[in-house]
Amino acid sequence: MSEPEIAPLLEVDRLSVSYDTDRGRLRALRSVSFDIGRGEIVGIVGESGCGKSTLISAVIRLLASNARLDDGAIRFDGEDLMSLAPDRMRALRGARLAMVFQDPMTSLNPVLSIGRQMLDVQYQRKASGTDKRERSLAMLQKVGIPDPERRLREYPHQLSGGMRQRVAIAMALLMEPALLIADEPTTALDATLEVQIIHQLKALQADFGCSILFISHHLGVIAELCDRVVVMYAGEVVESGTVRQVFHEPRHPYTRKLLECDPARISERTRQLPIIAGALPDLVELPEGCVFRTRCDRAVAECAQRRPALEDAGDGHRVACFVARSTS
Amino acid sequence: MSALLEVRDLYVRYPRSRRVINQITGRGAAWVDVVEGVSLDVSRGETLAIIGESGSGKTSLIMALMGLVTARRGDVRFNGEAVGRNVRGRLQPDRRRIAMMFQDPAGSLSPRMKVRSLLAEPYRIHPGVADDPDAEVQRLLDLVGLSPEFADRYAHQLSGGQARRIGVARSLALHPDLIIADEPTAGLDVSIQGDVLNLLSGLQERLGLALIVITHNLNVVRHIADRMAIMYLGRFLEQGPSEEIFRHARHPYTRALLSANPEPDPDARTERLELTGEVPSLLARPSGCEFHTRCPFVQDDCRAVFPSPTRLDTEHQVLCHFPLPDPDV
Secondary structure, eight states, X not given: OOOTTSOOSEEEEEEEEEEEETTEEEEEEXXXXXXXXXXXXXXXXXXXXXXXXXXXXXXXXXXXXXXEEEEEEEEETTEEGGGSOHHHHHHHBTTTEEEEOSOXXXXXXXXXOHHHHHHHTTTTSOOOHHHHHHHHHHHHHHTTOSSHHHHHHSOGGGSOHHHHHHHHHHHHHTTOOSEEEEESTTTTSOXXXXXXXXXXXHHHHHHHOOEEEEEESOHHHHHHHOSEEEEEETTEEEEEEEHHHHHHSOOSHHHHHHHHHOGGGOOSOOSSOOOOOSOOOOXXXXXXXXXXXXXXXXXXXXXXXXXXXXXXXXSSOEEOOHHHHHHO | OOOSEXXXXXXXXXXXXXXXXXXXXXXXXXXXXXXXXXXXXXOTTOEEEXXXXXXXXXXHHHHXXXXXXXXXXXXXXXXXXXXXXXXXXXXXXXXXXXXXXXXXXXXXXXXXXXXXXXHHHHHHHSTTSOSOHHHHHHHHHHHTTOOGGGGGOBGGGSOHHHHHHHHHHHHHTTOOSEEEEESTTTTOOHHHHHHHHHHHHHHHHHHTOEEEEEESOHHHHHHXXXXXXXXXXXXXXXXXXXXXXXXXOOSHHHHHHHHTOOOSOTTOOOOOOXXXXXXXXXXXXXXXXXXXXXXXXXXXXXXXXXXXXXXXXXXXXXXXXXXXXOTTO
16 A cells, blocks of 8 residues: 555455355455555445355454365454454454444344343443443434433334434444444335435444445445445455546446446436346356456456456556456 | 226224224224325336335235235225125135235245246146146246246256246236236346346236336336335325426425435435434324424424325325425426
8 A cells, every 4th residue: 555654454465265065165255355444434345146245254253164264364453363362353343343234133132122232232341330321322322313211221123124223333333343344234224214324324433433344235325435445246356446436437347337237327217227147157166267257248368368466557446357457 | 098906095904902802992002004095006018116115014005905915995906806805705806817026036936846846836726727837837937038947946046136037937927917026126236136127127018017016226116117106104105107206206205215316426416305313103103294203394284284195287196285396397
């Protein structure tokens, strides 16, 4: 990076993860690199099967038992997460690394009151019960929940969907984490609530100064919320840069197609919506060369021979494509 | 031409408390009213989109359209015939004419059956529809653009898009006139979304199907729906031709929904109408206009008086005391 004096908060460095399956090794992540600066909001876009979930599990080190770390490192605040002792890792999770999941109905415990659960997540703090309760109240207020006193006594089923997700965000922020990982937190909500939550996240981020790793397949949400974006396809990073670089001048053919397909971009009514023809490659028997080659309309001979590396054009806009590089 | 499906003033409620004493004395709220006076028409070859967040009553509405829950009040007619159960308890009219496409294709396909049996199952239940079920299976696969080999696959061997196609094929098996699709693109990647929508509108054109699409994805609505209805707490707040509503939405909720649709452009600055507050509970419906707790333009009348439906022109209807001015006028 151009500013060596401040190390990024999270560095994912050539991370490769595979799963042992009956059919052989499934190479879920291959040489994934990106970083998140302090106070930065980074979005990860990619469709199902691109490796988003494996990536998050690797960062919080909760990978499935058949997963193998093949190569690379994840550094959080300068510390290598992969070599950290289990108890040190446990101390990080929830405190400095917090998560908001997609579905608050499954991430909140249905048989415990909101207040109980908000108390429980503060188990690492040395403070009195009243103190922790005060904090829970203040946090509920911050995320815009009216009448927080009453809500603390209530159970998840008594709250609306938007409110539940707000509670989940409040719980994640209770320990003032340095990094908040949000996995599709607005997918289950309708458009008006989605916008409300995004603005709230943005305000909270400014307030707490934490960094956010935001995973979504909703391009519009990423464009609105994030500073930088990482585009993933079939376990690799194909393009990354600031939201303006990536959304205004997409260079990788996959990013371009993804943007073309987004019906939000097509304001004229059409009966024939664009699609990306073809299917994801088999991650057990990976084809030679570029992973996107079979679905790419700009592929040349070189694409079948070697895998393009993710290269920086000099302005922080990185792309893994032979054709995009030669035409820029 | 009269509509294929006509719904007039439909009400659906569920008992909240099963104790008869509560239902007689009316103590506590014994009922939850989920659909409150919905009227709609769908003609042949037409697509109606119903938009609403979870809990707005969309599912109960379509269940009532299918005759799967009993409406408390109101009239549902399919091809002029009342929908419901006759004296012998049989569903009327013939339920083969209305098909349902479920939201989660993988979940609605049995994991233990091959695609062949999944597609032929309707013919076992309705003998006499097809002489040669195997030929029908091939016809259905062909209709949805899958090769014949797919007949021998199991549900887990299908990708999300392929499973969706099998769901479409299954709904077409008994030659329906109307297909009700519940969130046909939910959970699909954008690159495949277009695929399923193109397939649906292509089939609609070829077979002259009427389509009801339930969704909360507005971008989808713009491209496939002729008309749209916006549902909130069991009522239609606005209903009309989709092009008209996309350009001249008059209800504040519709306007907020449309403006809340984030665009994939970091510099897009849309005039956004933001709502505050949460969706009220069905057990504690607000007084007056039920949207007033979140409406940015709320006035005293809205809190006290229930608005009556306003017809803006023959097709466009809105449920609001003070419809927003038409931006083009």
